Amino acid sequence: xxxxxxTILAILLVIFVLIQFYPIDKPLVIEDNPNDxxxxxxxxxxxxxxxxxxxxxxxxxxSTFPWYSSIAPTKWLVYDHIAEGREELNFSNWNTLSIDxxxxxxxxxxxxxxxxxxxxxxxxxxHSEANLSEADREAIATWADDMLDTLxx
Amino acid sequence: xxxxxxxxxxxxxxxxxxxxxxxxxxxxxxxxxTIETLDIPxxxxxxxxxxxxxxxxxxxxxxxxxxKLNFDNISNGEYSRGKIISKLDKIVKILSKDKMPPEKFLxxxxxxxxxxxxxxxxxxWASEQSSLMKGE
Numbered sequence: 001x002x003x004x005x006x007t008i009l010a011i012l013l014v015i016f017v018l019i020q021f022y023p024i025d026k027p028l029v030i031e032d033n034p035n036d037x038x039x040x041x042x043x044x045x046x047x048x049x050x051x052x053x054x055x056x057x058x059x060x061x062x063s064t065f066p067w068y069s070s071i072a073p074t075k076w077l078v079y080d081h082i083a084e085g086r087e088e089l090n091f092s093n094w095n096t097l098s099i100d101x102x103x104x105x106x107x108x109x110x111x112x113x114x115x116x117x118x119x120x121x122x123x124x125x126x127h128s129e130a131n132l133s134e135a136d137r138e139a140i141a142t143w144a145d146d147m148l149d150t151l152x153x
Numbered sequence: 154x155x156x157x158x159x160x161x162x163x164x165x166x167x168x169x170x171x172x173x174x175x176x177x178x179x180x181x182x183x184x185x186x187t188i189e190t191l192d193i194p195x196x197x198x199x200x201x202x203x204x205x206x207x208x209x210x211x212x213x214x215x216x217x218x219x220x221k222l223n224f225d226n227i228s229n230g231e232y233s234r235g236k237i238i239s240k241l242d243k244i245v246k247i248l249s250k251d252k253m254p255p256e257k258f259l260x261x262x263x264x265x266x267x268x269x270x271x272x273x274x275x276x277x278w279a280s281e282q283s284s285l286m287k288g289e
Contacts, residue, residue, distance in 0.1 A: 100242055107239040111220045149235035152287060 019072040027082040030061035030092065037094035047143045051091070054119050054130040058085030061092040066126070081123075099151050106148040110141040191227060191237065191286075197278045200271045204254065207265070234286060241283035248276045 033039065038048045057063050058081055069078040089105055097105070112118045114137050119130045132140070193201070201224060208218040211225040222240055226232045232240065247253050248267070259266050267275070 103235065103239040104242060104246070107236065107243065115217055115220045117217075145233065145236060148239060149233050152235050152238055 016072075022072060024072075024076060024079060026065075027063055027079055027086070028061065029063055033061055033092035035093050035095035036060070037091040040095045041147075044143065047140060050132065050136055050140060053127075054124075054132055054136075056091065057123070057127070057130075058082050059089045059091050060086070061090065068126075081120075103148050103151050106144040106151075110144040110148070113137050113144075114141040191282055193228075194278065197274055200267070200275055204265050204267055204271070208254075208258075238283050238286050241279040241286070244279040245276050245283070248272050248279075 037043065038051070043051070052062075063082050065078070068074040089108075094102070113132070116137070119127075119132070124131045206224060207213060208215050209222045209224050210219070211223065213219045213223075222243070223231075227237055227240065251272075254262075254265050254267070
């Protein structure tokens with residue numbers, strides 16, 4: 001019985017070591033983003049800091065990588081989330097978007113943040129700074145709605 | 154001779170009437186800044202009432218769908234001009250992908266499915282209203 005346990009553990013360890021070599025592209029990090037939302041617009045400090053803390057890891061080129069993101073299999077999950085997040089919305093490319101795309105996104109930000117859909121739960125568990133209070137959510141939604149209004153002025 | 158003249162004159166008249174009607178409509182919409190003037194033809198309204206309002210109105214129970222789009226907010230001034238434009242554009246986008254009503258919902262209420270004609274009616278209406286509001 002003891003032996004069986006040991007073999008299973010050994011096999012798991014070998015698998016764990018082997019999967020570390022599975023090649024997967026790390027999402028590119030770019031620090032200098034001239035088209036970034038916060039760079040190209042006057043965003044109130046409180047909003048900008050909340051966006052950076054709660055959204056920018058997956059929705060910008062400025063992702064930061066915690067220790068568990070360098071180890072498989074969590075690495076795969078993190079990389080996948082970042083790729084998917086950037087595809088949906090990348091604040092770093094904000095100024096390259098059309099007015100209609102900006103309006104579409106701002107409207108989404110407002111309802112998705114207010115409704116609590118974002119940031120995703122798995123992320124806030126590991127990143128307490130991304131936990132948005134009810135007041136934070138309302139502030140972000142109001143900001144997004146106000147900015148949306150300026151688009152078609 | 155007389156009867157030959159009637160047809161071209163009638164056509165000219167109709168064209169003139171249509172033209173002035175069209176101009177009036179555009180003028181009316183170029184000025185709008187609030188939703189009260191958003192024009193919903195009866196046939197479009199009937200489809201929205203029947204197939205969308207269950208989830209997208211003040212009376213809806215589902216908070217999420219109501220948060221994403223609430224048709225009551227379009228008519229009661231709750232949505233700003235920019236907000237209405239973005240909602241109208243989103244209606245067009247979502248209908249073009251056949252995403253609404255959602256499949257799960259339709260499994261339960263198959264009669265709420267939009268026919269392609271209905272979908273086109275709503276989509277054309279939304280895209281026209283959006284353009285007018287943008288002043289295009």
